[in-house]
Amino acid sequence: MFFKHLVTSILALLLFTVITGLLYPFLVTAIAQIAFPGKANGSMLKRGGKTVGSELIGQPFSDPKYFWARPSATSPFPYNAASSGGSNYGPLNPALLDEVQGRITELKKADSLNALPIPVDLVTSSSSGLDPDISIAAAAYQVPRVARLRGLSEDRVRALVEGATGGRTLGILGEPHVNVLNLNLALDESSTKTGGN
């Protein structure tokens, strides 16, 4: 009985390895590559034929002329998309408070006139370290700085923010979010067009 079931175990594992380990992923790959080629290959953003990033994977920004993304805890540099990771700081960890304080100092240094309260997502690191989004409040906080440094009107910058904003699905699911890379690419294009920057 033992031997009989051992043989069946080996043969069954082989069969299921072929069915669920090869046929299944390759069937899904084949259909996905035909039906959704852009999405199946990472939702890459193209500008003038060149790949400039992925719409789903955030990038870090520290230049005050750009909208800043959220802090990222990936190592050895932020937004390392080959090694995702969060800070895993507990809420009482002194290291968390140091990080947040450091980030606030940088934000204030880049824009000392800004008296708006700082939205929490702009000073806390995301779960993946690759969060492509910031909240609407975090974008609004940065609008005056970016507009001033780029010589654009705040209304113009606000319109660009709106263009990069995704709402809740069906008006219910998730939270409204602003895609930082899309927004900064649009900013660069807009600055070139108007001759600014």
Added chain:
Amino acid sequence: MTPNALLQISLYLVVLLLLVKPLGAFMARVFQREKTFLDPVLGPMERMIYRVARIDAGREMDWKENAIAMLLFNGIGLLFVYVLQRAQQLLPLNPEGMGAVSPDSALNTAVSFATNTNWQGYGGETTMSYLTQMLALTVQNFVSAATGLALLALIIRGFARHSVRTLGNFWVDMTRSTLYVLLPLSIIFALILVSQGVPQNVSPYEKVPFLQSPRDTSGAEVKEQVIAMGPVASQIAIKQLGTNGGGFFNVNSAHPYENPTPFSNFLEELAILLIAAALCYTYGRMVGDTRQGWALLTAMTLILVGMLVVCVWAESGSNASLARLGVDQMAGPGQAGGNMEGKEVRFGIANSALWATVTTSASNGSVNAMHDSFTPLGGMIPLIAMHLGEVVFGGVGSGLYGMLVFVIVGVFVAGLLVGRTPEYLGHKVESFEMKMASLLILIMPLAVLAFTALAVVMPDGRAGIANPGAHGFSEILYTFTSQANNNGSAFAGVSANTPFYNITGALAMLIGRYWLAVPTLALAGSLARKKLVPPSDGTLPTHTPLFIFWLIAVILIVGALNFLPALALGPVVEYFMMIH
């Protein structure tokens, strides 16, 4: 709780409960070998498997032979996953040139995926080749879930039958669960995920220029962003449906490629509980009284909702130390607010807390936020969800058979209180059943607490702690709670990819899976042999609101007796430090 959070959670529960009956009825047909609409496509494949693997599909087996078949099949699978990881550098489909996984990490991962735990000591995109992800991990995602489903089918028959020795055929139930339930659902779900942006390819990692180059820790400029790729969607689909939870990437479903949109998030959350919830209806069908299934589902749902409310409330609150620095944590039209450290903007608070509760109630263990960075009470909910023994939905199959053990205990205690012989579905509950049930209820807490104690006193254990103070204790408690309950989520700051944690964790996972599965099979085998006891005036009805509340009370009291002292040392202490 904001009105939108309430709306999202209500929508989730309504859609989940609406799917219970159709899927549950379908799975009952699969287990009872009745005709289904998939027969024309899958029938030939099913018969081919029986022929090639020498399975006598018409032959039923008793509980012992089924247990031997299950253990051998899982053992061979475990061995295969281990060997594949150790040899991946020699094999194809490894565009990034990943080296061999270390022996202790490979052992931990092999046990982890074979036991449907999917604890991950490693980071996927930095460790595993595409071949390992597909042949080792995706395959185990299917067969470990199918093992859970097959065990449940066998155990349900024990509850449904009288005066027989056999429970069915493990091989047939496992094959039919994979082919008719897991495979079709996964194909559809994987394609929907791709439509949302989850990659599905075998290309090398993509390189793109940074718009603004960051500097690394040594101060050097980094010009390129290397973006990990792979056959992600096919693995994520089964990881959620099979309550496996093992991510393709290090940060699991928080990664924008595993879970790109609020819609993908909703579907993944749904998939976590879908099969476990529907199995309650399957159970009712198979024992010939659907009210029995609905009663169990009601008990599970009520406990889930209770935990959900606390978790969402805790995570929506503000961290006083951040508030002192002038950080705005109020929820409003422009932001979700609350405790956003370790959470993604597109999910916000409601979806992160909902996911955390759901993934630990089911023994799924995938995450879309870092539980380690949750508030003390918010992070205590996932711990409690696991401490209840993964019976509130629980893993596919294993959750419901765990719940049935609590039903036996509930019926027994109620019988003692009124002085009547306890019975359930026409079976007398006697001393053998109670011995097995007690074993099942005591083994898990013993494993969790003993390993936690060991890690706390050993330097190798303490070395893994990432956060200071009470939170560090919570990290260790969470590690072993997760593994002994075959959940697989983590307080991920803990450095668990060390020989000490890999080996103790592997032991905890083996105990949690098989030490529970085998006695439950024995219990079912014993029930099946009993003569039918016709219900009388003295029979305690097990589908009434009274029994549902009784069952909930038994589950909560057992959980509290086992774990309140440990929780007091971790999250409770941290909570009081936080409000002071």
